[in-house]
Every structure is written in structure tokens, then in C-alpha cells.
Amino acid sequence: MNSKKIVRVFLSFIGVLFIGLAVGFMRLGNxxxxxxSTFNLGLSSFFGVQFGTYMIFSNAxxxxxxxxxxxxxxxxxxxxxxxxxxxISDFLVHLITSYFxxxxxxxxxxxxxxxGILVLAFGASVYIVAGQGVAPxxxxxxxxxxxxxxxxSFQTARVVSDILCISIGFFFGATVGIxxxxxxxxxxxxxxxxxxxFTSLLKEFETKKDNHTSKMDSVKI
Numbered sequence: 218m219n220s221k222k223i224v225r226v227f228l229s230f231i232g233v234l235f236i237g238l239a240v241g242f243m244r245l246g247n248x249x250x251x252x253x254s255t256f257n258l259g260l261s262s263f264f265g266v267q268f269g270t271y272m273i274f275s276n277a278x279x280x281x282x283x284x285x286x287x288x289x290x291x292x293x294x295x296x297x298x299x300x301x302x303x304x305i306s307d308f309l310v311h312l313i314t315s316y317f318x319x320x321x322x323x324x325x326x327x328x329x330x331x332x333g334i335l336v337l338a339f340g341a342s343v344y345i346v347a348g349q350g351v352a353p354x355x356x357x358x359x360x361x362x363x364x365x366x367x368x369x370s371f372q373t374a375r376v377v378s379d380i381l382c383i384s385i386g387f388f389f390g391a392t393v394g395i396x397x398x399x400x401x402x403x404x405x406x407x408x409x410x411x412x413x414x415f416t417s418l419l420k421e422f423e424t425k426k427d428n429h430t431s432k433m434d435s436v437k438i
Contacts, residue, residue: 259390293350
């Protein structure tokens with residue numbers, strides 16, 4: 218595995234770590250979660266299954282669909298997301314509530330939730346740009362953008378899928394609050410902003426890496 222590949226895998230893992238923390242923050246804020254978490258929280262509660270466990274089941278179903286339509290989007294990052302996000306979220310919620318209890322102040326909950334949205338957009342963008350595979354839900358707007366040849370943008374597809382997931386989660390009893398609504402309408406644009414920035418930074422880093430390697434090879438010769 219070359220150094221650029223290692224960096225991309227590392228970025229993918231870090232991005233997923235941030236996603237898990239973000240979902241935990243939004244659950245702690247208790248003003249609603251992001252759209253896909255709302256979908257899974259509603260169904261996991263309805264069926265009486267641990268959130269992390271249901272996330273794996275939900276993603277496994279989606280993974281089959283992605284494999285049939287865009288298998289190039291499946292990689293180690295997909296596995297990171299499917300296995301880790303739900304359990305990282307569960308761990309953070311358990312850790313914080315065990316030591317500090319639940320947040321009672323509305324403004325503190327709002328701050329925690331807002332932090333969750335930003336961290337989620339940051340983490341999702343990092344692991345998508347890393348290009349080591351994405352979770353089925355994150356693959357959906359990418360697939361739509363690719364299949365429509367750009368006629369439907371990533372952010373538009375993301376907003377539509379977010380609203381659909383929120384509706385299903387709410388129907389099955391998930392809390393829909395300020396965070397859910399903000400994430401539903403603005404997660405796509407925020408992620409697009411971060412994706413553009415990170416794509417540029419990663420390209421610049423890899424270009425410098427290639428130039429450095431070429432210089433080193435020239436010195437050896």
C-alpha cells in the first residue's frame with residue numbers, strides 16, 4: 218500500500234470517527250438528529266433494537282443496492298461507516314450521560330446540536346473525499362448525481378433524501394426537532410462546501426507528495 222493510499226484510508230477512518238461523534242452530539246442535544254439517524258432511531262425504537270445494531274442492519278440492506286448500482290463506491294470506508302458510527306454514537310452518549318447526566322438547558326442542548334451538525338458535515342465530507350468507499354446512504358446522492366450526469370446536483374439529491382428519511386423516522390416515533398429540520402435542509406449545501414475545500418486540499422497535498430517523490434528519485438539517479 219503506497220503512502221497516498223495510507224493517507225486516504227486514515228482520512229476515511231477519521232471522517233467516520235467524526236460522524237459517530239456528531240450523531241452522539243445530536244442525540245445528547247435531544248433536539249432531533251440528522252436525517253439518516255432519525256430514520257434509524259425511529260425504526261430501532263419501533264422494533265426494540267439497539268441503535269448501533271440497527272444501523273448495521275439498515276446499512277447492510279443499502280449496501281446490497283449500492284453493490285448492484287455503483288459498486289465503485291464500496292470500500293474500506295464503507296465498512297468503517299457501517300460498523301463504527303452507531304457504536305461510537307452509543308459510546309459517547311453513555312459516557313457523557315454517565316458522568317454528567319443529561320443536558321437540561323435549552324441553549325446548551327442547542328449548542329451541542331449545532332456542533333453535531335457541523336461535525337457531521339465535516340466528517341462526512343472528509344471520508345467522502347478520501348474516496349475509500351462511502352456508506353450506502355451517503356452513496357445515494359452521489360449515485361443520483363452520476364446517473365443524471367450532473368443534471369441533479371449532489372446537494373439537491375441530498376436534501377430530497379434527507380427529507381424522505383426524516384418523514385419515515387418521524388412516522389415511526391423518532392424525535393424531529395430543530396436539529397433535524399436544519400440538517401435536512403442545510404446538510405447538503407454545507408457538505409458540498411466542505412467537499413470542495415477538502416478535494417482541493419487533498420489534491421494539493423498529493424501533488425506536493427508526487428513532486429517530492431520525483432525529486433528524491435532524481436537525486437538517487
